[in-house]
Amino acid sequence: MKRLEGNIFVVGLGLIGGSIALAVKKAHPDAVIIGYDVNEQELKLARSLKVIDEAASSLEQGMEQADLIILATPVMQTEKILAQMPVHLLKENVIVTDVGSTKQRIVHHARRLGKQGITFIGGHPMAGSHKSGVAAARAHLFENAFYVLTPTNGVAVEKIERLKEWLKGTKAQFVVLSPEEHDRITGVISHFPHIIAASLVHQAQQYEKENPLVSRLAAGGFRDITRIASSNPEMWRDIFIHNKHELLTLFDRWIAEMKKLRSIVEEENSAAIYHYFLEAKQFRDGLPARTKGAIPSFYDLYVDVPDYPGVISEVTGYLAKENISITNIRIIETREEIYGVLRLSFQSEEDRAKAKACIQQHTNYETYEV
Numbered sequence: 001m002k003r004l005e006g007n008i009f010v011v012g013l014g015l016i017g018g019s020i021a022l023a024v025k026k027a028h029p030d031a032v033i034i035g036y037d038v039n040e041q042e043l044k045l046a047r048s049l050k051v052i053d054e055a056a057s058s059l060e061q062g063m064e065q066a067d068l069i070i071l072a073t074p075v076m077q078t079e080k081i082l083a084q085m086p087v088h089l090l091k092e093n094v095i096v097t098d099v100g101s102t103k104q105r106i107v108h109h110a111r112r113l114g115k116q117g118i119t120f121i122g123g124h125p126m127a128g129s130h131k132s133g134v135a136a137a138r139a140h141l142f143e144n145a146f147y148v149l150t151p152t153n154g155v156a157v158e159k160i161e162r163l164k165e166w167l168k169g170t171k172a173q174f175v176v177l178s179p180e181e182h183d184r185i186t187g188v189i190s191h192f193p194h195i196i197a198a199s200l201v202h203q204a205q206q207y208e209k210e211n212p213l214v215s216r217l218a219a220g221g222f223r224d225i226t227r228i229a230s231s232n233p234e235m236w237r238d239i240f241i242h243n244k245h246e247l248l249t250l251f252d253r254w255i256a257e258m259k260k261l262r263s264i265v266e267e268e269n270s271a272a273i274y275h276y277f278l279e280a281k282q283f284r285d286g287l288p289a290r291t292k293g294a295i296p297s298f299y300d301l302y303v304d305v306p307d308y309p310g311v312i313s314e315v316t317g318y319l320a321k322e323n324i325s326i327t328n329i330r331i332i333e334t335r336e337e338i339y340g341v342l343r344l345s346f347q348s349e350e351d352r353a354k355a356k357a358c359i360q361q362h363t364n365y366e367t368y369e370v
């Protein structure tokens with residue numbers, strides 16, 4: 001495995017910046033990871049968690065020594081940083097990239113770098129979480145996920161390959177898209193779903209004023225579909241402003257769709273209602289669960305476990321006895337007062353099948369694949 005050496009400057013040490021820093025360090029232990037964040041607490045925490053090797057005292061100080069600059073701030077901040085970047089201070093061969101969830105406006109603002117001979121390659125690792133901050137950063141966050149790159153025409157192929165080499169510790173699958181294609185696709189499968197999740201929560205909040213039982217009765221379905229409403233509001237505000245045009249079209253299409261649905265329910269058109277759900281189920285079930293996709297895929301097994309201390313070691317203990325190795329383990333949802341959902345990831349389909357059989361043999365916990 002080729003190990004690169006050099007200075008990596010990560011601006012914005014939150015969930016994504018921190019995770020990328022850890023992944024780069026894992027693949028290139030001789031690289032020096034320098035970090036900067038406007039929030040001094042996060043910067044200190046990043047240093048003490050060893051997410052970065054050094055803290056820069058300013059953007060300029062970090063940028064002038066960097067061989068790779070990764071901008072991992074909310075997208076409106078990224079736009080500002082690009083506009084103010086001190087190009088004259090940068091190393092000639094530096095590569096500048098970002099991780100923002102939108103691409104057209106960022107790539108547009110980066111044109112000034114290209115004009116002055118600096119390579120900019122837009123990037124977006126298509127995995128994340130509703131959590132934010134460096135404490136949530138994990139080196140494996142992007143494993144198996146797509147990592148979109150949006151290089152513009154003038155960018156040399158060697159520079160793109162070099163960036164992929166730097167980022168190979170993410171174990172993501174790189175895909176090149178135009179910024180327009182990127183924003184169109186993410187509008188449908190990432191951005192618009194966020195407003196739906198947030199609006200469902202607002203609707204429940206309104207109903208709760210009439211009956212406080214609403215939030216107590218909000219069960220698995222509501223929690224599953226609204227998980228992402230717990231995400232960082234600053235990040236999502238910026239995404240909505242950046243991808244406004246795409247989102248306005250999606251609003252119009254969604255409103256038309258809701259009107260259509262409302263009328264079939266009003267008419268009690270049972271065939272139409274049934275087919276609507278059926279088509280949705282077929283498309284959802286057909287999403288590439290095992291191949292790599294926008295929904296990050298692994299050989300995952302979900303286990304509904306009772307909420308008591310020791311339950312995780314109980315389950316992992318059964319698997320250990322049968323020598324079944326787990327690549328990742330996570331409690332993805334605690335459904336208060338009922339049970340938790342344990343997500344176990346495996347290296348292969350075979351391991352997952354063995355694990356399923358093992359858990360079924362030793363426990364009565366429900367197991368399922370999504």
Ligand SMILES: NC(=O)c1ccc[n+]([C@@H]2O[C@H](COP(=O)([O-])OP(=O)(O)OC[C@H]3O[C@@H](n4cnc5c(N)ncnc54)[C@H](O)[C@@H]3O)[C@@H](O)[C@H]2O)c1
Pocket residue numbers: 011012013014015016017036037038039042072073074075077078081099100101102124125126127128129130131132133134232235239
């Ligand atoms: N969270 C996700 O699921 C996800 C996934 C892929 C990409 N992204 C993108 O990654 C970027 C970062 O998101 P995150 O989830 O890591 O957010 P985060 O809130 O965890 O981290 C962002 C960090 O940037 C810092 N910051 C803000 N303005 C700054 C500035 N001007 N200079 C230096 N630091 C600054 C903040 O203090 C914070 O520590 C966003 O552009 C987002 O669109 C997020």
Ligand SMILES: O=C(O)C(=O)C[C@]1(C(=O)O)C=C[C@@H](O)C=C1
Pocket residue numbers: 100101125126127128129130131189190191228231294
């Ligand atoms: O899993 C989540 O919590 C996410 O919201 C991750 C998610 C997504 O919409 O899929 C969010 C924004 C990113 O730009 C990429 C990934």
